[in-house]
Amino acid sequence: MAVDRADGRTPNQRRPVACTRGILHRAHGSASWAQGDTKVIAAVYGPKAGTRKNENPEKACIEVIWKPKTGQSGKPEREYEMVLKKTLQSICLLNVHPNTTTSIVIQLLPCAINAACAALVDAGIPLKHLAVAICCCMAEGGHILLDPSKIEEQKVKAFVYLVFPNSMVSVLPQGSLRLGGELMEHGIITSVTHGMMAVDDYFSCLKLGRAAAAELSDLLRSSLKLKAGNDPSKAG
Numbered sequence: 261m262a263v264d265r266a267d268g269r270t271p272n273q274r275r276p277v278a279c280t281r282g283i284l285h286r287a288h289g290s291a292s293w294a295q296g297d298t299k300v301i302a303a304v305y306g307p308k309a310g311t312r313k314n315e316n317p318e319k320a321c322i323e324v325i326w327k328p329k330t331g332q333s334g335k336p337e338r339e340y341e342m343v344l345k346k347t348l349q350s351i352c353l354l355n356v357h358p359n360t361t362t363s364i365v366i367q368l369l370p371c372a373i374n375a376a377c378a379a380l381v382d383a384g385i386p387l388k389h390l391a392v393a394i395c396c397c398m399a400e401g402g403h404i405l406l407d408p409s410k411i412e413e414q415k416v417k418a419f420v421y422l423v424f425p426n427s428m429v430s431v432l433p434q435g436s437l438r439l440g441g442e443l444m445e446h447g448i449i450t451s452v453t454h455g456m457m458a459v460d461d462y463f464s465c466l467k468l469g470r471a472a473a474a475e476l477s478d479l480l481r482s483s484l485k486l487k488a489g490n491d492p493s494k495a496g
Contacts, residue, residue: 263403266411267296274394274407274472279374279483281382289383293375296409302375304383306362319354321361328367340372347373347423347450353386370395370421373450374480381484390426390484391449392476395419396465398457404464406472418455420462422469425449426477 263271275296284290289304311321324345326337348364362385366372370393377391397408397419408416425447447470453462 263399263401263405265405267409271403272406272468272471274475275409277476277479279378279480281378281483287379287383289379289381289385291375291378291382293371293378295371295374295407298371298410300367300371300375302364302366302372302379304362304364304376304379304385306383307357307360307385308362309360311359311361315361317359320352320357320359322349322352322354323361323363324348325363325365326367327365343421343450343452344372344376347391348376348380350449351377351387351389351391351425352380353388356386370423373423374476378480378484390477390480391423392426392473392480393421393423393450394469394472394476395421396469398455398461398465402461404461404468406468416455418453418457418461420454420457420465420469421450421452422448422466422473423450424470424473424477426481 265271267275269275275298278294279291281291283292283301284303287303287305290302292299292301307320311317312323315321322345324341326333326341326344328337344364344366362383364376364379366376373391373393380387381390395407397405397413397416399405399412399416405412405416408419413419448466457465
């Protein structure tokens with residue numbers, strides 16, 4: 261059965277994407293990520309000497325500061341900071357700059373992860389690999405929709421944020437399909453679900469999200485190469 265979306269997209273069609281680096285002059289690195297009518301700016305400051313309390317001084321510390329559009333930060337923002345921090349820690353080479361803190365100021369998931377990744381590259385922070393994020397949701401009629409708009413998000417039964425590495429080879433030792441003895445056929449870095457959905461529906465989201473992430477990964481790499489070619493002072 262055909263599914264009508266307000267913007268005319270098919271269920272498995274993502275919104276147009278644009279990525280721009282080096283947009284903030286006072287930050288050590290910055291990037292904007294636009295996806296449809298959603299736009300987020302990420303700023304990176306650091307690495308700065310010293311780590312936060314309860315952090316390992318033998319490794320670099322990643323600090324995430326989530327800025328809500330209006331009002332004060334609350335529980336949702338603390339959750340976003342935790343998700344983003346864990347995701348970014350997993351792709352950063354924390355042993356390169358021990359006893360330092362890198363701060364990322366940002367808002368909006370999952371665009372925040374894509375923008376933060378581009379901003380970290382713009383700041384010259386060493387990474388294991390890139391990460392790309394996408395959102396899938398289950399509409400009231402039971403249909404799976406890729407990259408829901410703000411209006412669609414308000415009407416869905418459940419949605420999931422998925423973060424994938426830009427390459428399976430980059431996260432698995434020696435190209436193995438196993439990590440820690442477990443089969444890594446999906447290669448997920450982060451998965452955050454809101455609402456309830458059946459297991460089969462989750463795997464449908466996973467399949468749809470992985471295909472979209474591959475396209476986003478190509479777009480992100482192209483954007484980083486383009487900026488690196490224009491500005492040799494910053495490694496991409």
